[in-house]
Amino acid sequence: MSERRRPVDRPRRAALDVLTAVRTDEAYANLVLPQVLRKHGLEGRDAALTTELASGAIRMQGLYDPIIDACLTKPRLQAGVRDVLRLGVHQLLSMRVPDHAAISTSVDLVRASVGQGPAGLVNAVLRKVSRRDLDDWVAEVAPDRTTDLLGHLATAHSHPRWVVELLAEALADGDRDGGGSGDRDGDGTELEALLAADNAPPRVTLVARPGLADVEELEAAGGTRTSLSPYGVVLAGGDPGGVPAVAEGRAGVQDEGSQVVALAMAQAALEGRDERWLDLCAGPGGKAALLGALAAERGAVLVAHERQPHRATLVASAVRALPAGSVHVLAGDGARPAWVPGTFDRVLVDAPCTGLGALRRRPESRWRRAPRDLDVLVALQQVLLDVALESVRPGGVVVYATCSPVRAETVEVVEGMLGRRGDTDEVDRFQLWPHRDGTDAMFASTLRRRA
């Protein structure tokens, strides 16, 4: 068959569709992937290949783009051609695809998606890329490690530099608190471990919702118990949707760090009434489902509150297996609560945040965020934390949490509030890390309103 008529390999075509949707429609890779896999009829190994190609190319573009640029003779490159090149570079430098296969399938792909014009360019660039390995390319395109450590790590591990700066600051903060282990010597070892963990796909962790499922049932489905949450089980592989307890809503897919945050709220010591719980920012409902199950066991009721109506619908679905009446789902703006002050005994405010602690889950998110997002988010976080404290009765407990370790939206929000208000004490605080704990970088501060 002539080169021109060779059919395009379907997993690569599907991966390119994902990159295109992420670039042109601002799609989320993890949401668009299942649709694309269905459209191309891909399952099993083909589906896994598409997922690796698309996620890897998007996640690593901060390294792949300078490599591609170093191989160009003219500076300008059509966006659709760059997408094909990113997929090709990922296969050459980070997967075990033979060079000839990575190059010829990329040439076929650009012919089918853009046209014959850039086929020669794709061939030439990928041939140049294939002459060196990943370490050689990092040495070539990344700033020098000894003179610009953060710049080097940003390129080598494909993170925006401003994100690396904030993560370095957060790690150093852990060291000051005595919780850290790493970068006191300033050689970047721990920071590098964190950035590398951000680039590794997370393990699939399930939660057995108490009263509905137990960990033994999930272990029998091929899982291994987690060490931080007594309800967590790591799946060895396969589709979690195929586990009956998950399909029935008695268990769910939930990062162990999120389970630990929900437990911090449910298990904080509390004197007096313990009947009314509030999850102020509940969508899509992972923590609400665990909290609702724990509340039901204790005879308490959870209000799961969420601003966005469509996310409130997701909460309702997440809690569908819980006993009737144990969770009330409510859509509304947390900044303007629909309940009287002091209604609740326990409140979780899992605040909207940059998500810079969950980068491994969302390949494109690091490229979508900008430093200015922090200003808007921090202002909202401060308001929501104040509402949470007003919503809890004197003596009640509030847990403030984020899936971000960034100081401005974690310790600074809490410490700013403690300085502003005279009625609250912090009783506990933790910061989890992907490279230390195998979880998302969840932050939680447990606060008690003085009686």
Ligand SMILES: C[S@@+](CC[C@H](N)C(=O)[O-])C[C@H]1O[C@@H](n2cnc3c(N)ncnc32)[C@H](O)[C@@H]1O
């Ligand atoms: C970090 S997510 C919560 C994750 C959730 N707790 C879980 O475990 O599935 C933050 C949520 O806050 C919601 N949100 C944003 N602004 C809000 C507001 N003003 N009031 C209530 N919820 C808000 C977002 O729509 C988002 O669903």
